[in-house]
Amino acid sequence: MEPDLIQDSLKVDTVEDLDFGPKFKKIKSTENVRELQTVLRDKATSRSDFVFYADRLIRLVVEEGLNQLPYKDCEITTPTGCKYDGLVYEKGNCCVSIMRSGEAMEQGLRDCCRSIRIGKILVHSDEDTHDAKVVYSKLPPDIAYRKVLLMYPIMSTGNTVIKALHVLKENKVLEKNIILLNLFITPQAAKTVIAKFPDLTILTSEVHQVAPNHFGQKYFGTA
Numbered sequence: 427m428e429p430d431l432i433q434d435s436l437k438v439d440t441v442e443d444l445d446f447g448p449k450f451k452k453i454k455s456t457e458n459v460r461e462l463q464t465v466l467r468d469k470a471t472s473r474s475d476f477v478f479y480a481d482r483l484i485r486l487v488v489e490e491g492l493n494q495l496p497y498k499d500c501e502i503t504t505p506t507g508c509k510y511d512g513l514v515y516e517k518g519n520c521c522v523s524i525m526r527s528g529e530a531m532e533q534g535l536r537d538c539c540r541s542i543r544i545g546k547i548l549v550h551s552d553e554d555t556h557d558a559k560v561v562y563s564k565l566p567p568d569i570a571y572r573k574v575l576l577m578y579p580i581m582s583t584g585n586t587v588i589k590a591l592h593v594l595k596e597n598k599v600l601e602k603n604i605i606l607l608n609l610f611i612t613p614q615a616a617k618t619v620i621a622k623f624p625d626l627t628i629l630t631s632e633v634h635q636v637a638p639n640h641f642g643q644k645y646f647g648t649a
């Protein structure tokens with residue numbers, strides 16, 4: 427999809443509202459989306475509600491993320507014999523989830539792309555300093571030739587995602603072929619990541635000074 431068409435889409439806010447350039451995109455902030463974000467931020471939300479509402483928000487971001495991938499024209503025949511000019515999803519994509527919160531987004535993607543390959547990167551970040559280091563990675567061997575949906579829901583400083591992006595670049599993935607799917611990002615994280623990776627596409631649901639850093643603990647029930 428061309429950038430100007432993305433701006434016209436009902437599904438994403440116009441990028442002019444955000445000062446992060448044309449490769450930074452946000453799903454439309456509808457009342458439905460705002461309710462999901464509110465439930466996820468509310469400390470009174472039960473764990474089962476948290477998982478349920480997180481999965482709903484993840485699905486919206488994943489569906490819009492699929493709009494950032496390439497499609498090509500095709501013609502099909504309907505059951506009544508009519509020709510129809512349609513679109514078909516192009517092959518050559520994969521996903522990389524950043525453990526562990528990024529793994530919460532895998533089911534939403536698999537619900538849309540049943541057999542997509544999913545690589546993993548584990549980045550350990552220090553709870554106090556937010557310093558991050560790569561502990562483990564396992565990626566599809568031909569990842570350099572694929573478009574990559576990189577998934578991580580929370581960006582506070584952006585350090586975790588930056589480490590993962592370095593791993594992808596070391597594996598010869600082109601920056602312009604990476605689409606980062608995210609739920610919540612701080613303005614600081616957006617600025618920092620974009621300054622280092624200007625050709626990266628970022629798709630989020632909300633930019634806010636406060637990152638809901640309880641996400642992983644609450645989603646996986648470890649708090």
Ligand SMILES: O=P(O)(O)OC[C@H]1O[C@H](OP(=O)(O)OP(=O)(O)O)[C@H](O)[C@@H]1O
Pocket residue numbers: 524525526527528551556558580581582583584585586587615637638639640641642643
């Ligand atoms: O942008 P950053 O400053 O790097 O932070 C990203 C996220 O990573 C940390 O969570 P945690 O270590 O619990 O990660 P996990 O939920 O993936 O285990 C932090 O609390 C954020 O939620």
